[in-house]
Amino acid sequence: MNAPTPEHSGTTGHRLRMPFGCERDTEGHFCFRLWAPAVRELWLELELASGQGTETVAMESAGDGWYWYTSAVAQPGDRYCFRLPSGLCVPDPASRFQPLDVHGPSQVVDPESFAWQDSGWRGRPWHETVIYELHIGSFSPTGDFAGVEARLDALEALGITAIELMPVADFPGRWNWGYDGALLFAPDSRYGQPENLKRLVQAAHQRGLMVFLDVVYNHFGPEGNYLHCYAPEFFHPDRHTPWGAALHFDGPHSAPVREFFICNALYWLTEYRFDGLRFDAVDRILDDSKPDLLDALAARVQAGPGAERHIHLVLENDHNDARRYRRDRSGRPRQFTAQWNDDAHHALHAALTGESEGVYQDYAAAPWTQLGRALAEGFCYQGEPSAFRGGQPRGTSSADLPPQAFVNFLQNHDQIGNRAQGERLEHLIPAPAFEAALAVFLLAPAPPLLFMGQEFAASTPFVFFCDLEPDLMVQVAAGRRREFAGQAAFSDPARLHALPDPGDPQTFHATSLDWTQRESSPGQERWALHQRLLRVRAQYIRPLLPRLTQSGDWWQHSPTGLSWRWRTRDGSQLYLSTNLGSQPLRCASDHWSNQLTGTPIYQHPAKTGHDWPPYWVSCWITDADGVNRDADRSAAKSAQTDAADAGSGHRC
Structure with a gap:
């Protein structure tokens, strides 16, 4: 079987040719293909949507475990499955749609039937990225793709530039975070049909918003995946992950396994025109191949859709492997664009909450110091031993990477949902502390990520939920x-034993955002703060980012006082200082942060003299001579306005 290549067809649609699944051939007929090396014969059962009944036909063997059959009668909307010698009927692992969930038949889909109208869209460069992570099922009252589309105008007005969807691959049951995906090519039917997801992506592009998708290539969910029945080679006999048998990416029969996942990435980027992918927990992808799965995947993406438009690949990787994010001489990522920076989150969380159990034990001793390092250099752990991991060294040096190689966040689905009660950070610390931390993360150079609802101080938790068999x-x-x-x-x-039951319907419903809170006084204040900070970022910080050199410098003035400096190639400098403590901080009068002249772009609350007020954040820009003469005077006026807001009662 030849490796698939993306095939574009202008405004009539986008299709990825794959060596498996249901594909229309050059004569317009649908060909069904399956890799089933554990069986000696295989049948296709095709249920015709026209009402003309079901036909069962023997599939032909193509050798090496591959089976195929081309139907002259199959049409979009027909349903099909593969019948094994045992009599078990299984869905297509590359199904494009599962109308009756993971145990039901697959549906024939023509990916070129959707009339894309965003042919001029080429994406956005990475330095413009501000991400808004959301879960389809709990984001809107309708809990579907259309519900997200209905809120795009509000998200655009907020100031974000990208939405990131938690996994949508078909999962079992009524609700799920998405990380229990069983059929990775099929958008879950509870969220809508494939064209509904395409409409969402297209509507986002029409507003200048990128759309990223979270994908899971480290395991399949515990229910609804039948690969072990006919292709056990997908799973390693000896390696395991926290979710079961590890996927087998480096064995003697691993080529179809690797192609399956590489095609999945290309599929979402090609047929749905996603602007990027976030890869879940890649440290759990066990692969000794050269190149390994991730390297091979990145190369295929760059040679395919990445050669035509901006495509961004982001990893979650507990190994802190800086090699993945190296840049070439022009500053472009050689492989992956960035990593979710858990270190920055954990250090900040430990500093503000005082928590020291679990993963936070690695940050409890010196959280402020580690926060300083994380915002300046990326990783806190660059080879140091991790107590949480039994004293094993963790990470590699990241000081030579630019800030754009890291995605920073106050919270995300993991950091909220993996708590026992699903509390958001704003439920654990005072509002002024949260809002100061928000300013730091939105004004620092690294692309920031928001989690749905934080922009209007949502009171709803985000608790772990799923709906599997009893x-x-x-x-x-x-x-x-x-x-x-x-x-x-x-x-x-x-x-x-009183912990929320993941299978209780109330656990899921309690996570659904209450959009009426957006109109409350606290909701409006928090929304306005996000807007103000993102305007400052877009107007003054974004233009600097492509010119930034490697890591930044940082200073710690006291346990709660930190300053950072990032330099550009042309001599401009971005400074950020904060006191994230509840008490005023006295800074030495001869410190650079008190002597520097430049253009303030944000300061809150007001500061007089050398004392840094509680929960204070200040950000300013200078040029090579110490003064940013090119900055608009409105920047200083904006900073003064922010300080005045504090005096008028704005909570910051």
């Missing part, structure tokens, strides 16, 4: 209790 739900609930049993807060067995 026996699995018992195991999930028990595993959830084991996860928190070692924490002091749950030493009381009664409290431990």
